[in-house]
Amino acid sequence: EPEVTQTPSHQVTQMGQEVILRCVPISNHLYFYWYRQILGQKVEFLVSFYNNEISEKSEIFDDQFSVERPDGSNFTLKIRSTKLEDSAMYFCASSLRPARSPDTQYFGPGTRLTVL
Amino acid sequence: AQSVTQPDIHITVSEGASLELRCNYSYGATPYLFWYVQSPGQGLQLLLKYFSGDTLVQGIKGFEAEFKRSQSSFNLRKPSVHWSDAAEYFCAVVALMGTGNKLTFGGGTRVLVKP
Numbered sequence: 001e002p003e004v005t006q007t008p009s010h011q012v013t014q015m016g017q018e019v020i021l022r023c024v025p026i027s028n029h030l031y032f033y034w035y036r037q038i039l040g041q042k043v044e045f046l047v048s049f050y051n052n053e054i055s056e057k058s059e060i061f062d063d064q065f066s067v068e069r070p071d072g073s074n075f076t077l078k079i080r081s082t083k084l085e086d087s088a089m090y091f092c093a094s095s096l097r098p099a100r101s102p103d104t105q106y107f108g109p110g111t112r113l114t115v116l
Numbered sequence: 117a118q119s120v121t122q123p124d125i126h127i128t129v130s131e132g133a134s135l136e137l138r139c140n141y142s143y144g145a146t147p148y149l150f151w152y153v154q155s156p157g158q159g160l161q162l163l164l165k166y167f168s169g170d171t172l173v174q175g176i177k178g179f180e181a182e183f184k185r186s187q188s189s190f191n192l193r194k195p196s197v198h199w200s201d202a203a204e205y206f207c208a209v210v211a212l213m214g215t216g217n218k219l220t221f222g223g224g225t226r227v228l229v230k231p
Contacts, residue, residue: 043221102148109159
């Protein structure tokens, strides 16, 4: 069964450093998402991406964050200058059907980001 | 704005006993509802979903959930719990947007299974 994959599984970085989290969505999916879960808190929506553009972003997704689909398979989340409060589990998800119709988002296993 | 509440942070259940996890949602339009499970060190796996039709939906691993519009609830049940069901369970509602749908999650319920 196709699945979403994410690398690395765990990333440790120093405050102020740039990190790139990588995701390979399910191959025929068209809609891509990033969510995060700070330890002990809810899973929160960060951004959705379709047709090489951000379609929606939350207030968390400020100028320090960016997303990109650099090729036909990868979907990346970049944090330019990490802060301590960026420490969290980051989940990538993808879905097939167009927006404005309910569809299932399939999640990857997550990348645990630790900022020291 | 939509929201999801899972009133129980932790539930402990004996193996073989029944399990019910509560979920209440707030959403102005037709709700599309999901239950995901997160096992230790794993990602979010879809258990089941409700889009329309029969309000009792069946999922994987022997789980079912019932949508009750009058109570704004979507509770998850399993008749007989196995030790492997120990995990965290998340209820979520999707908001349909212009070019991408956004899931709003509840806070999760952690299930511990006693032998």
